[in-house]
Amino acid sequence: MKQETRKEEIIRVAAKLFKEKGYSAVTMRDLATAMGIKAASLYNHINSKQDILNTIIISIAEEFTQGMKLVQDSKLSCIEKLKQIVALHVKIASENIYGMASLNNDWMHLETQLNYYLSLRNNYEKDFLSIIQQGIESSELKEVNPEIIMFSMLTTLRSLYIWIPKKEELNANDLANNLNKVLIHGINI
Amino acid sequence: MKQETRKEEIIRVAAKLFKEKGYSAVTMRDLATAMGIKAASLYNHINSKQDILNTIIISIAEEFTQGMKLVQDSKLSCIEKLKQIVALHVKIASENIYGMASLNNDWMHLETQLNYYLSLRNNYEKDFLSIIQQGIESSELKEVNPEIIMFSMLTTLRSLYIWIPKKEELNANDLANNLNKVLIHGINI
DNA sequence: GTCTATAGCCCGATAGAC
DNA sequence: GTCTATCGGGCTATAGAC
Incomplete structure (x- = not known):
């Protein structure tokens, strides 16, 4: 397991704060306080607040693009493909609870990377x-x-990040299976 | 049809801006420009930026509470109750596209009314x-x-506001019926 | 790698003229 | 009801000491 760099730690803590209040409402002083340092010290590791948002959002967006490509290239039936997509969202959301919030809510604050x-x-x-x-x-x-x-x-899949933290007793497999039932097969008898 | 007061106009325009960028990223100068006046003039009609958010969010939240009470007091079957709830969300979202965005994304910026x-x-x-x-x-x-x-x-229902503007050819009834099929009866044969 | 100090700008809100 | 002017403070980011 690779040791987390200081830059990675800043991005991880920033994502958590962005989830709570949104990108615009989080100041560099907030982030620095959460890191236990002063705001000016952040700039020894990152270029700008905007760069932090870029890193968080683009890395996850590319992960989804890659996952979708694998599903498409497979020879599965349509329903099996949809189940693979459900699993993809459960996996990424589980591993990036905080980043998913920025992806969903703060993408419009991207500047150079918006397009x-x-x-x-x-x-x-x-x-x-x-x-x-x-x-x-x-x-x-x-x-x-x-x-x-x-x-x-x-x-539903994009909002998993809101809900996963409240249901820690469900593992990724159980969650994906339950979502398949609800999303694909319906809820009535 | 009652004439819209200046205060109501400000709140309507503010909700639209909050939907685009979020409460924190919209300044009173942005709002004033969208209204065609100067920022200081806004305060002749409203008390504070925070008051605008309160008005937008609480009015819609109370509308949902009222609608849920009607559904509960009815003697319908469970599935019919769920269909009533779908219709409630379609109705409120259709009439408050912009306000629904604040309800979903900016509730954490409420202060006195948060609890x-x-x-x-x-x-x-x-x-x-x-x-x-x-x-x-x-x-x-x-x-x-x-x-x-x-x-x-x-x-799904809370996100309708994102999607309704893109599908103007669907009226509220058609949309509710399609959502009932998808959400309750599932999508597979 | 973290600090203090600060530049340069933008923020919400108020005072008071018209 | 809208304006100009401005207060007091917070913002991102930089400079330079240690």
């Missing part, structure tokens, strides 16, 4: 929608508005 | 969960972790 982030997100949603559309065409899925299916699944 | 908001939200979730638990006991719903069911439904 890159938006292109990653748009492509992800396009690929997700395409899997659902293929499932409807092949009669694996019901004929419901595919965008509503994607919206419902994706908002 | 009141949290009590409304906690009671809402408790009531929601109770309906689901009764549905499982009466065998209307599958035996899946009831909190996962609630989490999935509620995150």
Whole structure:
């Protein structure tokens, strides 16, 4: 296990603060206090507050893009692909509780990397929608508005970070299995 | 139709700006510019920036509380109650696109009203969960972790404000019907 | 690698003229 | 009801000592 660098520690602590109050409401003095140093000392390790946000958001967004590519290249059925996507979100959210909050809530405060982030997100949603559309065409899925299916699944999966910390007794496998039931098979008898 | 007061206009424009960048990143100068006046002039109509946030969030939260009370007092089956809740969220989100963003993302910036908001939200979730638990006991719903069911439904419904503006061709009834299919009956054949 | 001090700017809010 | 002017303070970031 690689030792965490001071820079990595700053980014980890920043992500936690960003989750609580949002990027704009967290000051460099807040972050420094949480680190036990003075604000000026942060700049020995990072270039700017904006750079911290970039690092948090882009790394996770690229992780999702990579995961989606693996799912697409597989020869699985549509429903199996959707289950893989559920597992991907559970895995990333479990490992990046704090970062997921920034990804969801603070992406609009990106500056130089905003367009890159938006292109990653748009492509992800396009690929997700395409899997659902293929499932409807092949009669694996019901004929419901595919965008509503994607919206419902994706908002649930994107919000996992809010909910995972409250349910520590569920491991990733149990959580993914329960979500598959609810999201794919419905809740009524 | 009652004429909109200047104060109501300020709150409406503020909610729109809060949706784009979040409460903390919107300045009174931003708001004034959007209103076509100077920042100092805002204070002839409102007491503080914080008061604007209070008004936006608490009014919607109380609307949800009131709607949930009506559902609970009804003698409907569990599934019919859930459909009523879906309709409630579609209705409120359609009428308060911008306010819903503040409710979801900026509630933690409430000051004097924070505890009141949290009590409304906690009671809402408790009531929601109770309906689901009764549905499982009466065998209307599958035996899946009831909190996962609630989490999935509620995150989807709370995020409607993101998605409704992109799908203007769907009216509230169609949207509620499609959501009922996806959330309650599942997506697979 | 952390500190003190501070530059340069922006913040919410108020006073008082019109 | 809107304006100009401004207060008192907080913001990100830098300079330079240790």
